[in-house]
Amino acid sequence: IVSEITNPTYLEIFDQYVDLIQVGARNMQNFELLKELGRIKKPILLKRGFANTIEELLMACEYIMNEGNQNVILCERGIRTLENYTRNTLDLSAIPALKRISHLPVLVDPSHGSGLSWMVEPLSKAAIAAGADGVIIEVHNNPSKALSDGPQSITPSEFSYIMPKLREYAHLEKRQLTIPHTIAYAGTPGSFANEAAEKLYPTHVLTGLEHFEDVFEAVLNKKIEIGVVPVENTLAGKVEKVQKLLENNKLEIINSIKLPIKQMLVAPAGTELSSIRKIYSHEKALEQCKKFLSTMPECKLIPYSTTSAAAAAVAALNDKCSAAIASETAARLNRLEIIKDSIQDEEDNYTEFVVFRSKK
Structure with a gap:
């Protein structure tokens, strides 16, 4: 279970029931929250803010790790630029940059990164080719009826079509996108x-x-x-x-x-x-x-x-x-x-x- 936390007051219930705690783009520099997350053992998914630099993302990460929690995953989910054709601009250059200057895993969110469902496949391929450790893809059984983020969501059948292609791209880079066994x-x-x-x-x-x-x-x-x-x-x-x-x-x-x-x-x-x-x-x-x-x-x-x-x-x-x-x-x-x-x-x-x- 992955869930986004916005306030330290919810930390106890998150620690009990959530497997991976997400810090959304709007809270990337919520430093008191980051310090509290550093005092627990749960892995943290830290999303880059809309207008934050790569260096600021890593500095935010330091607030967590300095308190003792080393289990941090970085996420590039798109930044705000002058371009308005897409919801955000997915900064693929952040992937090799983060891999070069940190030891942390990097995920990419092409759904929020573009806001357009038809862009999810090509941006996912580009992310894997650039060295991303994984992708976060928004899936909905009926995107047109979704209460939020419908335009950027793909259907389960589209997801099933995309994943084998992404594994092929990973294989070309001598890497694997594994799907764990269900037990x-x-x-x-x-x-x-x-x-x-x-x-x-x-x-x-x-x-x-x-x-x-x-x-x-x-x-x-x-x-x-x-x-x-x-x-x-x-x-x-x-x-x-x-x-x-x-x-x-x-x-x-x-x-x-x-x-x-x-x-x-x-x-x-x-x-x-x-x-x-x-x-x-x-x-x-x-x-x-x-x-x-x-x-x-x-x-x-x-x-x-x-x-x-x-x-x-x-x-x-x-x-x-x-x-x-x-x-x-x-x-x-x-x-x-x-x-x-x-x-x-x-x-x-x-x-x-x-x-x-x-x-x-």
């Missing part, structure tokens, strides 16, 4: 399978599917290339449903990882432990927490598809009588409070996750 994991964001997938494939595109069967179906139907699912836990044993799905289909396991599992009792803010009457979670998570659950005999245990989905359900219910057993990340993503942490029966609690794909 499906069991659960929603915040599930332990999500954590396993992120650890194994930090640069890949990840998508969560609520049920185990959904992950297998997506891989078998070639909608997704790779799946990540849990197969065994040290306390709860094998995940029988997953084992059967692996055995009964033409699949091959290509990787695996063991993760330490800490289960949390999570609920809406202000919930008292004594008021909880329903606990939602995956059946294996409930098995991992038998000792703790035995201290709450008044609670009804409700099996759910995954721990993260259980957390989302409790957040949606938003009552003080319901809780979920889930990860700390699932609690944070669903804005739930941790009522009791590390409630698994043993501290030494691990789950093995496997990575699988269709047999070739």
Whole structure:
């Protein structure tokens, strides 16, 4: 997720939910914002201002890096000149200049750089040929109906047509424009399978599917290339449903990882432990927490598809009588409070996750 920040007051929520924080052209010299962004670890996409020089762009970058955050990406998105045929003038000379005087990656935004959809393809080719590390292209399924930036947007089919051409240009320069594999994991964001997938494939595109069967179906139907699912836990044993799905289909396991599992009792803010009457979670998570659950005999245990989905359900219910057993990340993503942490029966609690794909 990439989102543009305009005010330091939003920094906490951006740090939680955004993967790449964008500083737009209008805020390139918002120095207090830049300094705050330098104190977090998230990568920053810094766009050049409309009327700023290359040197001023790099000086703005220094405000971020001087505070400790070295993960900065520069972006040339067009500057204002006397020319009014295009929305802006895309300064392609900035690419080799920035590559020569800095070590930072450089992206180019031909959509904002021209404001004209028909210019996106030739300007993207020129950007790659000039040494850009990537391009930012505005895509809309119906540009004529877009509420903003319609004239500079291309359709998904046009994007699919352009990308192979850009890869050819990159190949001529002995470079590659890679498209990361899409990987499906069991659960929603915040599930332990999500954590396993992120650890194994930090640069890949990840998508969560609520049920185990959904992950297998997506891989078998070639909608997704790779799946990540849990197969065994040290306390709860094998995940029988997953084992059967692996055995009964033409699949091959290509990787695996063991993760330490800490289960949390999570609920809406202000919930008292004594008021909880329903606990939602995956059946294996409930098995991992038998000792703790035995201290709450008044609670009804409700099996759910995954721990993260259980957390989302409790957040949606938003009552003080319901809780979920889930990860700390699932609690944070669903804005739930941790009522009791590390409630698994043993501290030494691990789950093995496997990575699988269709047999070739």
